[in-house]
Amino acid sequence: MRRLSAAAALAGLALLAGCGKEQPKAEPPRPALTVIAAPAPAFDTAFSGTIQPQTQSALSFRVLGRIISRPIKAGDRVEAGQIVAAIDPTSYEAAARAAAATLASARAQFENAASTEARQSALLAKKTASQAAFDSAEQARASAQASMQQAEASLVKAREQLSYTVLRAEYSGIVTTTSAEIGQTVSPGQAVANVAEPTRRDAVIDAPEAAIDSFFLGEKFTVALQINPEIVASGSLREISPESDAATRSRRLKIALENPNREFRLGSTISARVASGEDPLIRLPVSAVLHEGDKTSVFIVDPQTMKVALRAIDVAPDRDGRFLVRGGLRGDERVVVAGVHRLKDGQQVRLFGSAP
Numbered sequence: 001m002r003r004l005s006a007a008a009a010l011a012g013l014a015l016l017a018g019c020g021k022e023q024p025k026a027e028p029p030r031p032a033l034t035v036i037a038a039p040a041p042a043f044d045t046a047f048s049g050t051i052q053p054q055t056q057s058a059l060s061f062r063v064l065g066r067i068i069s070r071p072i073k074a075g076d077r078v079e080a081g082q083i084v085a086a087i088d089p090t091s092y093e094a095a096a097r098a099a100a101a102t103l104a105s106a107r108a109q110f111e112n113a114a115s116t117e118a119r120q121s122a123l124l125a126k127k128t129a130s131q132a133a134f135d136s137a138e139q140a141r142a143s144a145q146a147s148m149q150q151a152e153a154s155l156v157k158a159r160e161q162l163s164y165t166v167l168r169a170e171y172s173g174i175v176t177t178t179s180a181e182i183g184q185t186v187s188p189g190q191a192v193a194n195v196a197e198p199t200r201r202d203a204v205i206d207a208p209e210a211a212i213d214s215f216f217l218g219e220k221f222t223v224a225l226q227i228n229p230e231i232v233a234s235g236s237l238r239e240i241s242p243e244s245d246a247a248t249r250s251r252r253l254k255i256a257l258e259n260p261n262r263e264f265r266l267g268s269t270i271s272a273r274v275a276s277g278e279d280p281l282i283r284l285p286v287s288a289v290l291h292e293g294d295k296t297s298v299f300i301v302d303p304q305t306m307k308v309a310l311r312a313i314d315v316a317p318d319r320d321g322r323f324l325v326r327g328g329l330r331g332d333e334r335v336v337v338a339g340v341h342r343l344k345d346g347q348q349v350r351l352f353g354s355a356p
Contacts, residue, residue: 031339031352032308033338034301037282039331045252049205051268053196054256055178059084060192062164062229066185071246074178078169078195085180085192089165092124092158099158106144113137113144125153149245173197176266196266201257203235205272206250215240215274221255222275225268233260235277284324288337289315289323298329299336308336310345 051213065087120137123129173195180192202355205225207215217237224232234257241252255272264270290297296315299308313328329335336343343349 027348029178029306029348030339031341032299032301032336032349033352034334035284035288037325037329037331037333037335039282045211046271046273047205048208049203049270049272051257051264051266051270052202053173053176054200054202054205054254054268054302055171055173055197056194057170057196058191059167060189061085061087061088061167061213062188063090063161064185064187065089065165067180067182067192070178070180072175072178074175077173078167078175079172082169083166084175084195085167085227087165087167087186089162092162092165094196096155096158096162099151099155103148103155106148106151108138110141110144112150115154117141117303121124121278122239122312147245153261163264167192167255169195171195171197174266174271177313198266201260201264201266202238203233203255203257203270203272205253205255206245206248207253209244209251212251214241215253221272222277223255223257223264223270225261226271227261227269230263231263231272232265233257235260235272271325278287282329282331284323284325284335284340285337288335289313290340299340299345301334301349302338303334306349306351308343308345308347308349 009255012281055134067085069086072078072082078084104166117134117137117140120129120134124131124134142180172322176194177198178193180186180190180279188190201219215237217240219237223235224230235255236258238256241253244251284298288298290299290310295312296311297310298310311328314326315323336349
C-alpha cells in the first residue's frame with residue numbers, strides 16, 4: 001500500500017510540473033515583399049533619340065570663289081537640279097574663252113601641218129622630194145595633232161570649271177542648314193548648305209556599350225514621340241556604330257522607320273524600345289534569386305495557403321541589375337523579391353506590398 005501511495009504521489013507531482021510549462025507558440029507569418037512575374041522582351045529599356053534623315057549631303061563648291069547668289073534658306077524644299085548657290089564666274093568664263101582660242105589656234109596649226117604632210121607624201125611618190133623632208137612633215141603633223149588634243153582637253157576642263165560656279169541640288173530634299181552667305185569667299189569643299197532627303201528617316205539613339213550585345217541588325221523597335229507618346233511608328237535596326245563615343249562610351253544605333261507618321265519630323269525627340277517579343281522572358285531583380293552552389297532558385301507564394309515553395313529556375317546572365325528567367329517559372333506566379341535568405345521552404349508569409 002505504501003508503494004502504491006508513493007507512485008501515485010510521484011505521478012501527481014509530474015502532472016503538476018507538466019501543467020506548469022507553457023506550450024511553444026506558432027511562428028507568426030513573415031512579411032514578404034513580392035511581385036507578379038510578367039513576361040517581357042529580353043531587353044525593354046527605352047532609349048531617347050532624335051529623328052534624322054537616312055540621306056543627308058553637305059553641298060559645297062568644287063572651285064574657289066565669292067558667293068554672289070544663294071536663293072535658298074533653311075527649311076526650304078529644293079528639287080533635283082535646282083540652283084542652291086552661285087559664285088562669281090568672271091575668271092572662269094575668261095579661262096574658258098582663252099582655252100577656246102588656244103584650241104582654234106592648235107586646230108589651224110594641225111590643218112596646216114596635215115596639208116604639208118600630204119604634199120610631201122605626193123612629192124615623195126614622184127621622187128621629187130627626199131625622205132627626210134617627208135619625215136619632218138610627218139613629225140610636224142603629229143606634234144600639231146597632239147597640241148590640238150591638249151587644247152581640246154584644256155577647253156573641256158575650263159568649261160567644267162565654269163560649270164562648278166553654280167551649285168545645284170543632287171536630289172529633292174529639305175535644306176536643314178546654311179553655312180555661307182552672299183559675299184563670302186568659299187574654298188573648294190567648304191559646306192554652303194546641308195540638304196536632307198526627307199522620305200526615308202531614321203530614329204537615332206545612343207546605347208550603352210554594355211548593352212550592344214543585346215541588339216542585332218534587323219531587330220524590331222517601337223518608336224514614340226516624346227511630345228505625344230501615343231504617336232508611334234515601327235522600325236528595324238539597320239546600323240550599329242562599330243566604335244564607341246570617346247566621351248560617353250556609348251554606341252550610335254540607327255533605326256529605319258517604316259511608313260512613319262508625318263508628325264515624325266526631322267529633329268523630333270523620340271523614345272525607342274525593342275518591340276520584338278518572339279522569346280519573352282520574365283525579368284526579376286537580383287534580390288529575388290537564391291544561389292546555392294550551381295543551383296538557382298526563387299520562392300513562390302501559394303495564393304491559397306500563403307506558404308512559400310522553393311523552386312529551381314533557369315536564368316540568363318544578369319543585365320542592368322536584373323535576371324532574365326528562361327525556364328521554371330510561369331508568367332502569373334507571385335515571387336518573393338526581398339529577404340529570401342531568411343525564408344524556409346513551406347514557411348507561412350503575409351504579403352507586404354508589391355515591388356515595382
